[in-house]
Amino acid sequence: MRKTQITIDVELDENHIPENITWNAQDGGIEKEETKATMISVWDDKAMEALRIDLWTKEMPVDQMKMFIHQILVSLGNTYQRATGEEDVAQWMEEIAEEFAIKSAIKM
Numbered sequence: 001m002r003k004t005q006i007t008i009d010v011e012l013d014e015n016h017i018p019e020n021i022t023w024n025a026q027d028g029g030i031e032k033e034e035t036k037a038t039m040i041s042v043w044d045d046k047a048m049e050a051l052r053i054d055l056w057t058k059e060m061p062v063d064q065m066k067m068f069i070h071q072i073l074v075s076l077g078n079t080y081q082r083a084t085g086e087e088d089v090a091q092w093m094e095e096i097a098e099e100f101a102i103k104s105a106i107k108m
Contacts, residue, residue, distance in 0.1 A: 018057045036060040066104045073097035
């Protein structure tokens with residue numbers, strides 16, 4: 001069996017707030033790539049719940065965070081469609097993402 005690894009390194013300030021975040025993905029050729037935010041979700045099938053880690057640095061601008069959230073919402077719809085084949089629900093999720101974009105003032 002082949003294994004690969006994706007890692008995230010977080011440097012914290014004295015108040016445990018992320019100052020720097022870098023990530024590595026061996027297979028993707030990514031090494032110590034800086035980022036301002038990351039969101040990771042994993043499925044715990046014993047507890048039947050999603051577990052999440054949401055991190056962002058002090059330097060993450062609010063307008064970029066809004067765009068980040070919007071793009072995640074769009075990708076969730078795409079992932080849902082690929083996983084379930086339910087085009088109508090995926091379309092509805094895309095509409096929610098667009099409504100978010102308008103309400104958060106990243107799209108007019």
